[in-house]
Amino acid sequence: xxxxxxxxxxxxxxxxxxxxxxxxxxxxxxxxxxxxxxxxxxxxxxxxxxxxxxxxxxxxxxxxxxxxxxxxxxxxxxxxxxxxxxxxxxxxxxxxxxxxxxxxxxxxxxxxxxxxxxxxxxxxxxxxxxxxxxxxxxxxxxxxxxxxxxxxxxxxxxxxxxxxxxxxxxxxxxxxxxxxxxxxxxxxxxxxxxxxxxxxxxxxxxxxxxxxxxxxxxxxxxxxxxxxxxxxxxxxxxxxxxxxxxxxxxxxxxxxxxxxxxxxxxxxxxxxxxxxxxxxxxxxxxxxxxxxxxxxxxxxxxxxxxxxxxxxxxxxxxxxxxxxxxxxxxxxxxxxxxxxxxxxxxxxxxxxxxxxxxxxxxxxxxxxxxxxxxxxxxxxxxxxxxxxxxxxxxxxxxxxxxxxx
Ligand code: PLP
Numbered sequence: 125x126x127x128x129x130x131x132x133x134x135x136x137x138x139x140x141x142x143x144x145x146x147x148x149x150x151x152x153x154x155x156x157x158x159x160x161x162x163x164x165x166x167x168x169x170x171x172x173x174x175x176x177x178x179x180x181x182x183x184x185x186x187x188x189x190x191x192x193x194x195x196x197x198x199x200x201x202x203x204x205x206x207x208x209x210x211x212x213x214x215x216x217x218x219x220x221x222x223x224x225x226x227x228x229x230x231x232x233x234x235x236x237x238x239x240x241x242x243x244x245x246x247x248x249x250x251x252x253x254x255x256x257x258x259x260x261x262x263x264x265x266x267x268x269x270x271x272x273x274x275x276x277x278x279x280x281x282x283x284x285x286x287x288x289x290x291x292x293x294x295x296x297x298x299x300x301x302x303x304x305x306x307x308x309x310x311x312x313x314x315x316x317x318x319x320x321x322x323x324x325x326x327x328x329x330x331x332x333x334x335x336x337x338x339x340x341x342x343x344x345x346x347x348x349x350x351x352x353x354x355x356x357x358x359x360x361x362x363x364x365x366x367x368x369x370x371x372x373x374x375x376x377x378x379x380x381x382x383x384x385x386x387x388x389x390x391x392x393x394x395x396x397x398x399x400x401x402x403x404x405x406x407x408x409x410x411x412x413x414x415x416x417x418x419x420x421x422x423x424x425x426x427x428x429x430x431x432x433x434x435x436x437x438x439x440x441x442x443x444x445x446x447x448x449x450x451x452x453x454x455x456x457x458x459x460x461x462x463x464x465x466x467x468x469x470x471x472x473x474x475x476x477x478x479x480x481x482x483x484x485x486x487x488x489x490x491x492x493x494x495x496x497x498x499x500x501x502x503x504x505x506x507x508x509x510x511x512x513x514x515x516x517x518x519x520x521x522x523x524x525x526x527x528x529x
Contacts, residue, residue: 196224
């Protein structure tokens with residue numbers, strides 16, 4: 125008899141559930157706007173040609189398949205942190221502790237465990253308190269809870285303006301217990317597409333400083349706001365300039381299109397090489413009993429691309445093309461809605477950034493879109509703009525217009 129016969133069935137993941145329902149729909153016009161993965165203008169998954177070329181070059185060298193070290197590839201880590209921090213005194217003086225992680229999810233989880241074990245200066249004796257923007261990526265909460273942290277939220281999105289509730293944000297960060305951990309989306313906020321301006325980032329940085337909060341940056345979409353990797357890292361670089369010792373979770377899923385390869389990096393800025401070495405040792409102690417060492421195939425691709433000027437140039441240009449295609453679909457969708465005579469204000473489609481548009485559609489309208497038009501999005505009204513194409517943008521606008529008349 126099974127020893128697991130009493131296991132209660134858990135709920136399905138809300139986002140993955142959207143794709144299951146989409147797959148079961150036979151309408152030829154159906155559109156999947158649930159998934160947070162880039163699609164090309166034919167609506168197909170996209171492998172960047174720089175990634176493909178890197179793959180061929182690596183294969184040609186008949187590489188080994190040995191284990192990586194527990195902390196992952198040192199070359200990859202070096203390239204990852206330079207991509208994020210740029211030229212920077214911390215990087216050059218050995219004041220960055222870092223490990224290769226199982227993509228952005230793994231980086232957040234490692235950060236959570238590290239904080240649970242070692243973070244000092246928090247207001248609570250037992251657990252670190254991680255504050256998430258309201259709303260945030262749905263996986264953040266379970267990640268930090270499972271890692272042993274407490275989780276709460278701070279004001280971020282204002283449904284009335286469909287933009288940043290800046291005053292509310294500053295107020296809740298000021299009111300939070302001193303020494304909290306504040307999770308910040310470096311750019312292209314998921315799910316709202318709402319990013320603070322540089323001026324607003326400066327003020328957020330000042331509040332965190334005044335309160336002794338720890339900035340924990342999650343950068344899963346570097347490149348997707350502006351098309352430029354450096355411009356999109358401006359928020360965290362500003363915090364570093366302001367003297368914060370930040371923690372950074374990086375994902376290479378979207379900007380290199382390496383989703384299933386699980387390529388990511390967790391880094392922590394430190395005061396000294398001794399501190400770096402101590403944190404590195406603990407990150408390895410966390411990684412070893414969980415998965416021993418991280419996967420090798422994906423980081424090789426990143427190393428190959430960032431180690432070759434020609435491939436890097438081609439990758440940067442394709443990255444920009446992905447961002448620009450999404451921006452052009454924003455414009456098309458907004459124009460189509462106004463040409464159809466929609467009386468609503470759709471400016472936020474253009475004003476929001478990155479892969480997502482927080483449309484403001486209600487749960488009922490989302491249900492209506494699915495049931496009457498075979499258009500699938502998450503219940504919170506988030507549209508993955510990456511699923512919009514030249515071909516389906518008109519159908520989508522008509523469907524949205526129909527459910528919002
Ligand atoms: N952080 C945010 C805000 C995300 O949206 C995602 C993916 O959707 C991730 C992190 C992590 O993704 P991955 O584990 O594929 O790198």
